[in-house]
Structures are given as C-alpha cells and as structure tokens.
Amino acid sequence: MITGRRLSYSVMVDTKIGPGALDWWEGHRRSDPGLVGSASMMILQVRNTGLRRITTEDYESPLTFDFGGRTVLAARVDASNSNLRVTVVGGAHAIEVGAVELCRNRGFDLALLLVGNFEGSVRHRGSLRAGRIAFKPFD
Numbered sequence: 001m002i003t004g005r006r007l008s009y010s011v012m013v014d015t016k017i018g019p020g021a022l023d024w025w026e027g028h029r030r031s032d033p034g035l036v037g038s039a040s041m042m043i044l045q046v047r048n049t050g051l052r053r054i055t056t057e058d059y060e061s062p063l064t065f066d067f068g069g070r071t072v073l074a075a076r077v078d079a080s081n082s083n084l085r086v087t088v089v090g091g092a093h094a095i096e097v098g099a100v101e102l103c104r105n106r107g108f109d110l111a112l113l114l115v116g117n118f119e120g121s122v123r124h125r126g127s128l129r130a131g132r133i134a135f136k137p138f139d
Helices: 033-040
Strands: 007-014 039-048 059-066 072-078 086-089 096-097 107-115 125-127 130-137
Touching: 007 125, 072 086, 072 096, 096 107, 125 130
Parallel strands: 007 130
Antiparallel strands: 007 039, 039 107, 059 096, 059 125, 072 107, 086 096
C-alpha cells in the first residue's frame, strides 16, 4: 500500500542511436567519431506516485541518477518543467535533479544523450522526508 510521499522513476526509452544522431542533439558537437558506436538516448520519467504533494522542503538529500557507467553528454527536461535544474555530476556518469514541487500524479521527463557501454541498471540516490524513491518498471 502506498502511503505518504513516493517518487517513482521509469526508463521509458533506452536505445542505441546511429551515425549522425549526435549532430542532431542541440548544441552537441561530435569531437570523437568513436563515440557514435556507443551512443544511446534515454527518456527517464519521474512521477509523484504517492498520496501527498512533494514540496522542495521534502528532499532530504539531492535526487541523483547514475547510468551504469555510461557518460552523460547532455540532459534536457521536458518543456513543461523548463525551470527545473539538471546538473551533470559524478565525473559525468550521473545527473542531479534540483528539488521540484510535484502534485500527486505529476512529474517530468528527462531526455539524456549517453555514451559508453551499459553496465547495469539506472540507480538513484536521494531521499524524501517521510517518503521514499523507487524504481517502477515501465508498463
């Protein structure tokens, strides 16, 4: 049973991309042609799946996502949350998402351009006051 605050995340898309795709990503300039073979695009969806609204004060520690050894070249938030801050951290192997207020059943999508071989699942760090953060498989 879901009680209190609960933030869930799902990997909606995680797919390799072909030659020319790195040029498509706004603002990215390919400096190493070897990156193309290991490039991938991921859409990560984050939603408030709990019974309570999540406020910026509810984050006890920053929400961070690690991508199994892959390097983050770029990260973008969907247009409806353009004020949300996303920072690449951890030697470019993770992103930190700024504290954001989310009403029940609301959230945001992150589009990520990654390179490198996938070495495991997406993992999160962070915590919510009187709540939890959990992976939710895409249905």
